[in-house]
Amino acid sequence: MEDVQTFLYFAYGSNLLKERLQLKNPSATVHCVARLKDYKLVFGNHKGFASDRWRGGVATIEHSQGDEVWGVVWRMNMSDQESLDSQENVMVGAYSPVELLVKTKGQELSCRTYIMNSCVYAPPSPQYLQVIMMGAEQNSLPEDYREKLRAIKTNMYEGPLPMMAELERERRRAKEREDCQ
Template sequence: MESHLTFLYFAYGSNLLKERLQLKNPSATIHCVARLKDYNLVFGNHKGLASDRWHGGVATIERSSGAEVWGVVWRMNMADLESLDSQENVRLGAYSPVEVSVKTQGQELNCRTYIMNCCVYAPPSPQYLKVIVMGAEQNGLPKDYQEKLRAIQTNQYEGHLPMMADLERAMRRAKERANHRSDA
């Protein structure tokens, strides 16, 4: 795989979950787990406008000396860049793409990630937090970091989220494919 045809993307929110990221970005393959130093994971809404998709605050990162955010580095085809930018509402100005340097097993990688503009703090919905926690478990983020994620207070929203149905279908399909492979 030629590197100029791919890019590295550091995910720290709902895109930790492979099935979530691959809904619109099928080329994404896990590269490694990594740590971003001097940043903190926070939740909020762009200009205070709640996410229709998640009914609560969504993840972003902000500079914070001594803090750290764990996430997944995905290798993706350049062809998926526009789709990823669209998912992050870059054109609407909700998030800006930035280059960050993350640490993994003794090496540093430069990755694309996204930071919310005009963030107004707001707790996430339980459903959104669940997707993040599932992604952290799926990719083996450090146990203490997973505990920290589980302890985040939510807004206790209990309504229906179409995104959760999409994800559950994608996860069922992935499980069925895995079962077919093990039967062969």
């Protein structure tokens, strides 16, 4: 029997990385790796306003016949949905939550995900792309998809990003917890 207190969330950007998602959504647990058919991963900014958090374009998906986006399906408590919406700037209209079907081994799953509104294409910062790559590695997304991610051109931003320091602290804490077990 499915637990009605949880939902499935398909992550394809920085939330591929467990430590990133769990900063504000502690209930998130990996359900499976999946692919979204007929969509492609793109980077941009809502109405052209650059992300202060990431200093460059951020990930979104758009319909594209024949393409596919790989990601992670997370099972999350309903109590984290508001926090996830907040992280995705739903209230200010940057992203809209949608329900999409993703394919996994032998089945289709209906998952919540987010699509940017009024996207103006812009390259991601190297740091943002690094977080996506770390999540793709952590969850063993297909190697050919990781190769596509590695080929994405960045905006070459070299300044500091407080989010990167926060993620590093969280990754160290997670490693220490693992080592203690």
